[in-house]
Amino acid sequence: MSVLDINNVTKRFSTTTAVDEFNLTVGDGELVCLLGPSGSGKSTLLRMIGGFETPTSGHVTIDGEDVTRVPPEKRPTGMVFQSHALWTHMNVFKNLAFGLKLRRLPEAEIRRKVEAVLELVGLGGFGHRATNQLSGGQQQRVALARSLVLEPKILLLDEPFASLDQHLRERLREEVRDIQQRLKITTLFVTHGQDEALSMADRIVVMRDGRMEQVAAPDVLYREPQTPFVAGFIGTMNLIEGNVSGGQFSRAGFSQPLPIADGPAVLAVRPEALSIQPSSNVDGPRIHRVTDYGAHAIIDLELPDGFRLKATVRDARAWTNVRAATLTPQAFAAYRDNAVVYRSGTSA
Amino acid sequence: MSLTPANDIVGKNNGRGLTGLLLVAIPVFLVGWMIIWPIISAIGRTIWLPNEGGGRSFSLETYGFFFTDQYSLNNLGVTLWTTGVCAVLLVLICLPIALYLRFAKGRLAAYVQGLAIFPMFVPSIILSYAIIRVLGPNGTVDLLLNAMHLPKIRSPYLTPWGPVIGLVWDNIPLTVLILLSGLGNVSNQSIEAARDVGAGRLAVLWHIILPRISNSILVAVSFTVLGIFSAFTLPYVLGPAAPEMMGPFMQRTFRDLNDPTNAITQAVIAFCFCIVFGLFYVRSVAKNRSA
Amino acid sequence: MARVLIERRIDWYGIFFAALLTLVIVFPLIVVGTWAFTNVWRFPSVIPQEFGIKYWQMTLARADVWSSITLSLSLSTVVTLLSALICLPAAYAFARLDFPGRNILFFSFLAGHAFPKFGLLVAIAGIFLQLNLIGTFWGVVLIQLVGTLLFMIWIPVAAFQAVDRRMEEAARDVGASPMRVFWSITLPQAGPTIAAAILLSFVGTFYETEGAWLIGAPQIRTLPVLMISFINNQPVIQFGAVLSVLLWVPSFIALLFARRVISSGSFARGFGA
Numbered sequence: 034m035s036v037l038d039i040n041n042v043t044k045r046f047s048t049t050t051a052v053d054e055f056n057l058t059v060g061d062g063e064l065v066c067l068l069g070p071s072g073s074g075k076s077t078l079l080r081m082i083g084g085f086e087t088p089t090s091g092h093v094t095i096d097g098e099d100v101t102r103v104p105p106e107k108r109p110t111g112m113v114f115q116s117h118a119l120w121t122h123m124n125v126f127k128n129l130a131f132g133l134k135l136r137r138l139p140e141a142e143i144r145r146k147v148e149a150v151l152e153l154v155g156l157g158g159f160g161h162r163a164t165n166q167l168s169g170g171q172q173q174r175v176a177l178a179r180s181l182v183l184e185p186k187i188l189l190l191d192e193p194f195a196s197l198d199q200h201l202r203e204r205l206r207e208e209v210r211d212i213q214q215r216l217k218i219t220t221l222f223v224t225h226g227q228d229e230a231l232s233m234a235d236r237i238v239v240m241r242d243g244r245m246e247q248v249a250a251p252d253v254l255y256r257e258p259q260t261p262f263v264a265g266f267i268g269t270m271n272l273i274e275g276n277v278s279g280g281q282f283s284r285a286g287f288s289q290p291l292p293i294a295d296g297p298a299v300l301a302v303r304p305e306a307l308s309i310q311p312s313s314n315v316d317g318p319r320i321h322r323v324t325d326y327g328a329h330a331i332i333d334l335e336l337p338d339g340f341r342l343k344a345t346v347r348d349a350r351a352w353t354n355v356r357a358a359t360l361t362p363q364a365f366a367a368y369r370d371n372a373v374v375y376r377s378g379t380s381a
Numbered sequence: 382m383s384l385t386p387a388n389d390i391v392g393k394n395n396g397r398g399l400t401g402l403l404l405v406a407i408p409v410f411l412v413g414w415m416i417i418w419p420i421i422s423a424i425g426r427t428i429w430l431p432n433e434g435g436g437r438s439f440s441l442e443t444y445g446f447f448f449t450d451q452y453s454l455n456n457l458g459v460t461l462w463t464t465g466v467c468a469v470l471l472v473l474i475c476l477p478i479a480l481y482l483r484f485a486k487g488r489l490a491a492y493v494q495g496l497a498i499f500p501m502f503v504p505s506i507i508l509s510y511a512i513i514r515v516l517g518p519n520g521t522v523d524l525l526l527n528a529m530h531l532p533k534i535r536s537p538y539l540t541p542w543g544p545v546i547g548l549v550w551d552n553i554p555l556t557v558l559i560l561l562s563g564l565g566n567v568s569n570q571s572i573e574a575a576r577d578v579g580a581g582r583l584a585v586l587w588h589i590i591l592p593r594i595s596n597s598i599l600v601a602v603s604f605t606v607l608g609i610f611s612a613f614t615l616p617y618v619l620g621p622a623a624p625e626m627m628g629p630f631m632q633r634t635f636r637d638l639n640d641p642t643n644a645i646t647q648a649v650i651a652f653c654f655c656i657v658f659g660l661f662y663v664r665s666v667a668k669n670r671s672a
Numbered sequence: 673m674a675r676v677l678i679e680r681r682i683d684w685y686g687i688f689f690a691a692l693l694t695l696v697i698v699f700p701l702i703v704v705g706t707w708a709f710t711n712v713w714r715f716p717s718v719i720p721q722e723f724g725i726k727y728w729q730m731t732l733a734r735a736d737v738w739s740s741i742t743l744s745l746s747l748s749t750v751v752t753l754l755s756a757l758i759c760l761p762a763a764y765a766f767a768r769l770d771f772p773g774r775n776i777l778f779f780s781f782l783a784g785h786a787f788p789k790f791g792l793l794v795a796i797a798g799i800f801l802q803l804n805l806i807g808t809f810w811g812v813v814l815i816q817l818v819g820t821l822l823f824m825i826w827i828p829v830a831a832f833q834a835v836d837r838r839m840e841e842a843a844r845d846v847g848a849s850p851m852r853v854f855w856s857i858t859l860p861q862a863g864p865t866i867a868a869a870i871l872l873s874f875v876g877t878f879y880e881t882e883g884a885w886l887i888g889a890p891q892i893r894t895l896p897v898l899m900i901s902f903i904n905n906q907p908v909i910q911f912g913a914v915l916s917v918l919l920w921v922p923s924f925i926a927l928l929f930a931r932r933v934i935s936s937g938s939f940a941r942g943f944g945a
Contacts, residue, residue, distance in 0.1 A: 083845060084844070084845075085841055085844070104844070105841070105845050106844045106845070106846075106847045106848055106849055108845075110845070111845060111846070112841070112842065112845045114838045114841070114842060115838075116836065116838055118836060118838035118839045118841065118842040119839075119842075120839055120842070120843070120857055120861075121839075122860045122861060122863075131843070131846060131848070131856070132846030132847050132848075135846065135847045135848055135852070136847065176842075179842070179846065180845070180846075183846055183847070398769075398770065398771040398772060399771070400765070400769060400771075401765040401769035401770065401771030401774065402771045402772070402773075404761045404762050404764065404765035404769070405762040405765050405766065405771075405777055407758040407762070408758050408759055408762045408781070408821055408825060409762075409777050411758075411817065411818055411821060412780050412781060412783060412784070412818075412821065413780075415814065415818040416783045416784050416787075416792065416796075416818065417780075417783060418799070419792065419795035419796045419798065419799050420787065420792070420795055422795070422798065422799060423794075423795035423798060426798065477689075478689055478693075481685050481686065481689055485683065485685070485686055487683070487686075489683050489686035489687070489690055490683075492690055493686060493689045493690050493693060496690070496693040496694065496697050496698070497693060499697055499698075499927075500697060502923040502924075502926060502927045503701065503920070503923065504879035504881070504896060504919060504920075504923065505879075505881065506879070506881055506896045506899045506900060506903075506916075506919070507701075507704065507899075507919055507920060508700075509903065510899070510903055510912050510913070510916050511700035511701055511703060511704045511916070512700065513903065514700070514703050514704055514707060514909070514913075515699070515700045515703050521703045524715065524716060524717070524718050525718065527715075528716070528718045550696070550697070553697075607785070607786070607787070607788055607789075608788075608789070610788045611788035611789055611790035611791045612790070613790045613881070613882045613885070613886075614881045614882060614885075614896075618903055618904070627788075627790070627791070628790040628882075631790060631791065631794045632790070632794075632885070632886055635794055635797060635886065636886070636889075641797070641798050641801055644794050644797075644798075645794060645795055645798045647791075647794070648790075648792070648794040648795050649791075649795075651788045651790075651791035652787055652788065652791055655787065655788045655791075659786035659787055660786070662782075662785070662786060663779070663782050663783075663785075663786045666779075666782055667779050667782070
């Protein structure tokens with residue numbers, strides 16, 4: 034049973050606030066992703082949990098024990114770094130055994146544990162290798178094993194796959210997810226890639242400017258983003274800024290019934306939820322470009338004021354000679370003052 | 382490399398400022414006591430001379446003596462001449478080598494680089510000895526010329542050219558390294574782009590490469606000037622007895638004539654002649670380091 | 673286009689430079705080496721009349737040679753140890769700790785290189801004269817110690833800074849205390865470069881002539897100082913040659929171990945390139 038509690042944590046550097054009154058509880062065996070653009074404070078937050086930064090205010094507790102000011106070597110956390118940070122003057126075995134030796138475990142037990150964990154990450158028998166004889170993916174697996182071998186209560190991963198190529202990244206994230214579920218280890222994972230977050234996490238925390246923008250399960254986050262930022266950050270989203278007047282949202286050449294009070298609003302429609310029909314009215318939305326992906330096609334549309342939208346269609350060939358279209362959002366949400374004010378199909 | 386902001390592993394901690402200062406205290410004290418203080422003291426001691434009353438009073442007498450004494454002036458003259466000739470020769474010799482090393486690859490280039498750096502591992506005293514044996518009277522060169530029934534050379538040993546040859550030899554490695562490091566900043570693309578728009582080899586050298594490494598050339602020259610202006614061993618062993626370079630001159634005044642005040646005056650004069658190069662050198666190193 | 677510049681079928685420039693440098697740099701040293709193993713070499717023979725090691729025995733039988741060797745070795749050892757003792761902690765502080773005046777103190781070590789060296793030595797000698805340090809072992813130690821400061825601080829600082837901070841953090845993470853991190857991670861990582869700096873400072877001190885001559889002579893006669901008097905006053909040519917070969921041994925060791933550090937850019941950058 035290991036629960037991580039982040040309570041009102043703030044971190045200020047001399048000129049900036051990296052993390053601002055952050056609250057989160059990570060449940061036992063849960064994998065939570067911290068997702069956000071660079072500079073959103075997600076790495077700083079992770080480093081405060083690992084003990085490498087001290088919060089300006091607030092508390093970090095692990096299983097009810099306050100570790101806010103405990104140095105990293107005394108914390109029950111294990112961190113995997115982006116650059117793998119393997120000790121290049123030690124071989125794989127020694128990298129893994131270092132922490133166990135510090136704990137004064139008997140030689141035989143160290144050997145047994147190291148071999149078991151190497152097996153777990155798929156590197157059985159690699160103990161004698163020098164770290165620079167390994168590929169990038171193998172190095173990152175060793176780094177993971179180095180943390181796991183100490184059986185930490187909380188596993189922290191700081192963009193561990195960022196320096197790997199796309200293909201390897203996909204394979205490793207499946208492996209990490211498998212291992213995490215097998216060991217049922219409470220895990221916090223920092224990434225700026227939404228694919229990584231969506232495919233691995235039990236819950237995703239979207240961060241922006243040191244604050245939590247939304248926390249939710251991946252499917253909920255995709256379908257019900259609470260703010261325009263989240264809507265735009267996860268997947269592709271058309272965010273149309275316009276005006277509502279008399280229950281009608283409009284922007285140059287495009288309008289849509291929207292039963293909310295008059296005033297400015299942002300209408301959010303996913304490309305796959307924007308259905309379009311050919312039209313001869315060239316004063317309305319025009320077709321700018323058709324990009325054929327085979328199974329589907331993306332159509333770039335342009336409103337008369339120059340605003341661009343994307344829509345997904347099945348068959349590109351039906352659109353080759355079409356110059357204009359009418360737009361009908363099938364499912365959409367509306368935001369005002371950074372909050373959802375309307376969601377189609379529900380009574381938000 | 383630069384002195385990046387030190388953000389300690391466990392973040393800020395008030396005790397650390399004191400720890401850091403304590404750790405650097407002894408070396409910093411040595412710099413203060415053995416470099417800064419002697420310079421200040423040298424200036425002080427040569428302009429506040431002991432007077433008849435037993436105290437000290439302001440006087441430029443020793444400087445006056447130096448600049449009116451023909452022998453001192455000759456020594457200064459030969460020092461300036463040697464420094465200038467060496468600086469020019471070093472740039473003329475080392476720039477082509479550095480250019481070659483920058484663009485060449487392979488075993489031959491590695492050999493040339495190894496040889497160019499090699500003098501760094503030859504102490505100047507061995508070098509002096511080697512030059513005497515090769516270029517001195519009845520040295521190896523004379524032997525070879527004699528075997529070919531040619532007249533002997535006029536040996537540079539104990540002439541002003543002796544120190545010049547030795548000092549150039551001795552300074553090749555660092556000059557090449559400094560120039561090479563500067564050439565490292567000239568990207569292949571910028572040269573290819575220049576050739577692409579039609580620049581020939583000379584035009585590339587003149588318009589692309591030289592402007593980029595002019596700073597490195599100046600650093601190399603400054604370093605050479607600072608090293609050669611008060612060189613001691615090579616001029617002492619290879620140079621003429623009179624006029625002598627500032628290094629041997631100061632040494633003789635200090636030890637043999639037992640006249641520290643005049644020796645220190647000569648040192649201060651050497652500082653003044655080199656101050657521009659010293660400041661430029663420190664500035665560019667500092668700039669480089671913090672970049 | 674670049675190929676024209678970089679690749680030529682016959683590397684004429686390379687051949688030219690290689691031949692020139694071989695002649696100018698290697699040839700004189702070969703001559704010295706030949707003299708050291710020569711019993712008789714009279715003008716005008718191009719090669720020695722008689723090779724042999726007669727003069728090695730004679731040189732090594734001289735008391736002044738042995739006392740100079742012992743003195744030079746002990747002097748270099750003391751200076752290098754003292755220098756490592758005071759400079760390495762300082763280098764670590766410059767690389768990793770934050771304290772007031774850090775930058776200006778770091779660059780203050782350049783001061784010794786901003787003045788003509790012998791002039792500075794004379795100024796220091798003026799102070800040593802008042803302290804009665806002239807002609808003493810510790811006077812020479814002090815002056816040579818100052819000569820090692822820049823190297824022994826700047827090169828290790830670069831070495832410490834090159835150690836990936838995350839490696840140290842990873843070690844903290846698995847339970848190592850800050851001291852343990854330093855011994856098990858930072859020092860082994862920075863080790864090779866620091867060892868090269870120590871070796872260079874030993875060799876540099878061993879060959880240091882000017883400070884020893886000005887401050888130490890005639891009481892403190894190091895090997896290079898002895899060599900100067902051999903050149904000036906010794907009619908037997910071979911003594912100097914044998915001493916040269918002996919003197920060059922530390923250099924040879926340095927050449928073997930420190931070459932990579934010297935060829936790397938960071939070394940030249942230390943000189944402001």
